[in-house]
Amino acid sequence: MRGVSLDEAERTGPAPATVPEAGAVTGGPWLLAGHDGRLTVYVHAGGSVLRWTEEAAGSRHWAGPDVFPAKGITHLTVIQGQNRYAHFLGRRSRPRADDWATVDIVRSTQYQTGRPMTEWRSLGNPFKEIARAVEVGGPAGAVARDGALHVCVPTGLGSLALRREDKQGQWEAWGKLPAAGVTDQPALAATSAGLVEALVPARTGALHLCQQKPGGPLVPGYEVGAVPLPGSVSSLETSPGSVTYYLTDVRGAGVAAFRAGRWPVPLGGEPGDGRIDAVRTMLDGLDCTVLAFRSLAGTVRLGAFATEGEQNGVWWTDTGRQCAGDPSLAVDGRGRMAVAVVGTDGRPSVARQEDSQGLTLSDWHRI
Secondary structure, eight states, X not given: XXXXXXXXXXXXXXXXXXXXXXXXXXEEEEEEEOTTSOEEEEEEETTXXXXXXXXXXXXXXXXXXXXXXXXXXXXXXXXXXXXXXXXXXXXXXXXXXXXXXXXXXXXXXXXXXXXXXXXXXXXXXXXXXXXXXXXXXXOEEEEOTTSOEEEEEEOTTSOEEEEEBOTTSOBOOOEEOSOOSBOSOOEEEEOTTSOEEEEEEETTEEEEEEESSTTOOEEEOOOOOOOBOTTOOEEEEEETTEEEEEEEETXXXXXXXXXXXXXXXXXXXXBOSSOOEEEEEEETTEEEEEEEEEBXXXXXXXXXXXXXXXXXXXXXXXXXEEOSSOOEEEEXXXXXXXXXXXXXXXXXXXXXXXXXXXXXXXXXXXO
């Protein structure tokens, strides 16, 4: 892994604590687990990144919110690699005197749980022409096994642009990926085998891109056979080197699971119009995958099944918890699955897997 200067990481400290007002949340929550097992909840609201941090692994006590500036950022994505660093990728728009806007892609990093974010650094824009630059969408990303960050953005031309770090940690120039008719951010995944791949929503269905070797180009992979709802796709490594994508199929089949080289498996579930999150956890001594999304009724809905055994059936349950955005999943420092949501009042809440048979959640704890 690359060396990190913690002094550099503390250039941008938190502002005085505040809380989001109802309707002010524009992204999140994102729920991440750090090296020390503590969970962190991030929310994008009111031109800031808000952060709540567990005081101890598995605790009901949280510190925060810490408030970090995110002025002009219209789209935010928070991702994590095997090194557990939290990477913040944003699309930033700044008004100009000629009624246009300067749009660039920016990044920041939090290296350890509870430490400050670095200052925002610009990755530029795939286009120099302002009319094209303003059409660039929100970024998606993945962190390769060696720590190299990969950042993708959809363009107004229906293409997909990639910028990434090389083996020495230097940023390569923006490049164009072999994708056309792109309708939304891709879902990127980095595997334990050192490869990066992506599933890209497109007008005629979805495109699968993959590397043949670590650090190599992303090239067309397998036929997907499903039409994903924009914004619904997520990825999860479900066995060493194997990624499963979960998406909402617009043809009415509900949630579908896709692995390279296989046809999608319909799972049902009646999802709404948001993202499906996924995590692996142990249930009754079995390696299981849990899915979470906001249902058509606006409540958090969960699905559980044996990992890579979705064809044998999914156990669905509706928690009844209303949420304003998409739920986020993680495994806490005690090995329990946790789910975070932003309520209709703009405040985040967390529930955890209880020590009982099957998937049973604790009461929701407002933080």
